[in-house]
Amino acid sequence: MSLLLKNVLVLDTNSPAHQQQANILIEKGLITSLNGKSAKKEIDLKGHQLSCGWFDLNANFNDPGNEHREDIESGIKVAQSGGFTDVCLTPDTSPPIESKSDVNYLIRKGNNAVELYVSAAISEGLNGEGLTEILDLNDAGAVSFSDGDKPIWNAELLLKALQYTKNLNTPVIQNAREVNISRNTHMHEGRMSTNLGLRGEPSLSEELIIQRDIEILRYSGGHLHFSRVSSAKGVDLIKRAKKEGLYITCDVAIHHLIFTDDSIGEFDTNFKSLPPYRTEKDRKALIKGLKEDVIDAICSNHRPLDQESKQLEFDLAEPGNISLQTFLPALLSVSKEISLDILIDKVVNGPRSILNLQPASIDVGQEAKLTIFDPKAKWTLNDSTNISKSRNSPFWNKEVEGKVAGTVNRSYFKINK
CATH class of the missing domain: 2.30.40.10 (Urease, subunit C, domain 1)
Known part of the structure; x- marks a missing residue:
């Protein structure tokens, strides 16, 4: 028709x-x-x-394992209603996406409305110890490798993963957090965390891992992607590494372009996020990083959670927000600071470029x-x-x-x- x-x-x-x-x-x-x-x-x-169809690099539809929070069917409906024609799903489900059949299960669940892509687990059980069967997972259709919201804490594992994927044209995705520094933290460490009496995660947690991983990439080669960068120094480190010619890309979550740690003043657990919202200085650095093309893409960081996980004291609640359906209003609010042309490119061809997919255009x-x-x-x-x-x-x-x-x-x- x-x-x-x-x-x-x-x-x-x-x-x-x-x-x-x-x-x-x-x-x-x-x-x-x-x-x-x-x-x-x-x-x-x-x-x-x-515009061209939007592509989300980072969403979790909780399928398999936690379908009461979201499932593939509801996730696709939310993504389509939010303007997305393509979504890349994270592997941290229950069980995680770590076999060929797991990848095939998710790809088959996609429909005509939204095409699903899969980021497969980089370590068995997401525990950071043993490497998954990367070649088999890539053959099954995995377009990237990560441990989802868990950082790749094991330096040797990251080194091997970069070496294995070097010739596959697929990125290794890192959620840059130092596990010991970030353990049992609930927001950004700063004035606001002190005022609220909450244990904070310093930006150092992100910066240390970015510094470490840049050195590993310099040694190994390959394509390293930093997911949901949140700190000013993190952006600067990536900017310098890109200038050296290292194959590094990164994205930022949409809400980190709007909210800061000051947003948590009312103890609203809907503002508890991973990574945490940081300071206004950090937020402005993220905006600048988009303008200067240091940050390659904007993702939703869609994390559905049931009310039993959110209607708790702030320090007991799980981090995460739903963000696909309200992505456009959030994007338009950011357009007061950045050209809408730039923002749209960061949700259209930025993600496609990171995953080495064909660019999109409105042309004959x-x-x-x-x-x-x-x-x-x-x-x-x-x-x-x-x-x-x-x-x-x-x-x-x-x-x-x-x-x-x-x-x-x-x-x-x-x-x-």
């Missing part, structure tokens, strides 16, 4: 229709015209904007992977609008601005209500 998206403003710096109103004609999953005249299905999108002959949104629409995330099985969002019961109107994924399209 042919589809015509009429009168929509294109936001794609790689497209000849960038910043122009266009009539995007889609036939058999491909864009066939930027000035289409008619189609079997026509949708007038005046007042809406169009390109696959139709598209995100449609209304930047001015206002809505409230609550029990009536929430699509996730969980409700652990810092935006809960708050009015936000910016709503995804729909997505196109090749021959599939859905216009959200």
Whole structure:
């Protein structure tokens, strides 16, 4: 079936229709015209904007093991409603994603709305000791290797992983935290943690591991990706290493571009995150890192949690937030400080480049992977609008601005209500 998206403003710096109103004609999953005249299905999108389909590098759908928090079906619905056509899932499920059958299980669960990619476990049981069967996992379709929210604490294991993956064109993903320094901490260490009487994690925890891993990469070669960088010095260390020519990439979680440790003043556990929200100085350094292209991508860091894990004293609650459905409002709030063109590229081609996938563009002959949104629409995330099985969002019961109107994924399209 042919589809015509009429009168929509294109936001794609790689497209000849960038910043122009266009009539995007889609036939058999491909864009066939930027000035289409008619189609079997026509949708007038005046007042809406169009970008390439968003790609999330870091989401956990809790499947298998904790499907009461989220499962693949609900996760896909949340991702699509948030504007994502592609999602890379983390391996820290129960059991973890560490075999060919595990990878195949997740890939098969994807549907026409959202294509699923898999980051497989780098160590057996995510315990940091024995290396998984990296070659077999890659053959099964794994596009990257990590231990999810657990840092790769074992330097020897990281060295071997980088050596094994060097010729696979796949990154090794590190959540940079020094396990002993960060153990039993609940927020960033600083003035606010002292005021609240909570044990804090210093930025040093991240910085030490980044420094260590850069030296390992310099020795081994390969592609090292730092997931959810949160500190000013961490950004600076990565910037210097990139200038040396080391194959390093990194991303930042969307909420770290908005919130700081001051956001925790009311002991709201929905602001307890991994990594923790740091200072305003750190937040501004992350913004600068995006502008200077030190930070390659923005991820959701989607972590659904049941209320039994969140409705507790702050020091007992688990860290994590849902963030896919409210990704656009968060992104638009950041656009007050960074060009929206840059931000969109960080959720479109930044992730694809990191995973060595083909770039996306709104042009004739390109696959139709598209995100449609209304930047001015206002809505409230609550029990009536929430699509996730969980409700652990810092935006809960708050009015936000910016709503995804729909997505196109090749021959599939859905216009959200």
